[in-house]
Each structure stands twice: as C-alpha cells, then as structure tokens.
Amino acid sequence: MLFAALTALVAFRDPEAPGHYPSCPFRSATGLLCPGCGTLRALRDLTQGDVAAALAHNALFVTALPLALFSWLRAVRGRPPVLTSVWAGVTAVAVLLLWGVLRNCV
Known part of the structure; x- marks a missing residue:
C-alpha cells in the first residue's frame, strides 16, 4: 500500500523539480552517489513508460x-517471501x- 502511494505521488510530482523531495544526505555530504540515488527519478520514469531512462537513473532498482514485486505477491497470498535466508x-x-x-567509478 505504501509503495503504491509513493508511486502515485512520484507519478504526479516530478523528482527533478526543485523543492518536492529532500536531497540525498550521503550525496550532499560526500558528493558521491549512494546505492539509492536516482530511485525516485527511476520510479517516475517507469510510471511514464520510459524504461531506458529508468535504467539510466538507477539500474539496480529497476532490475x-x-x-520485490514477486516476493510481495507471494506474501499477500500467504506464502513465504522469496530470498528470506x-x-x-x-x-x-x-x-x-x-x-x-x-x-x-564509471
């Protein structure tokens, strides 16, 4: 439910627009990208149907x-989520x- 609400919010509020979302504290402090940097932009791109742009923003999230969705669906159906070890x-x-x-590094 929370993910659906976040997805709807990101679909209507562009993460590229200033002032809508806080900036990454790790990137602000170090100038480096954290593993999650670009996730909101990637999610926005996916809601717009632009998979290539989503992969460019955060390929790990997209892949x-x-x-994650498969695991969630299993949990909803009463089965154990995948990869719980x-x-x-x-x-x-x-x-x-x-x-x-x-x-x-790239």
Whole structure:
C-alpha cells in the first residue's frame, strides 16, 4: 500500500523539480552517489513508460523491482517471501555496496 502511494505521488510530482523531495544526505555530504540515488527519478520514469531512462537513473532498482514485486505477491497470498535466508540478506548488502562503488567509478 505504501509503495503504491509513493508511486502515485512520484507519478504526479516530478523528482527533478526543485523543492518536492529532500536531497540525498550521503550525496550532499560526500558528493558521491549512494546505492539509492536516482530511485525516485527511476520510479517516475517507469510510471511514464520510459524504461531506458529508468535504467539510466538507477539500474539496480529497476532490475530488483520484479523480484520485490514477486516476493510481495507471494506474501499477500500467504506464502513465504522469496530470498528470506541469512545468505540472501548478506548477498543483498554485498550487491548494494558493490553497486555503490561501481556507479561512482564509471
């Protein structure tokens, strides 16, 4: 429900417009992109049907979204979400750290 509300908000309030959303504190402090930077812009692009622009803003978010939606649908139907093991959590943290490093090196 929260994700649907956020998606609707982003669909009508452009993240590129100044003053609508707070800026990333990590980027403000370091000048580097955090793993989540560009997620709102990517979500906005997806609501507009522009997958290429969404991938350019945050490819990790766009590629992880189907897995997150699939997991949510399983939970809604009373089944356990996918990837709930400790190793899945460790892998997710490792992917986020690697993504944060790679996107600042390119």
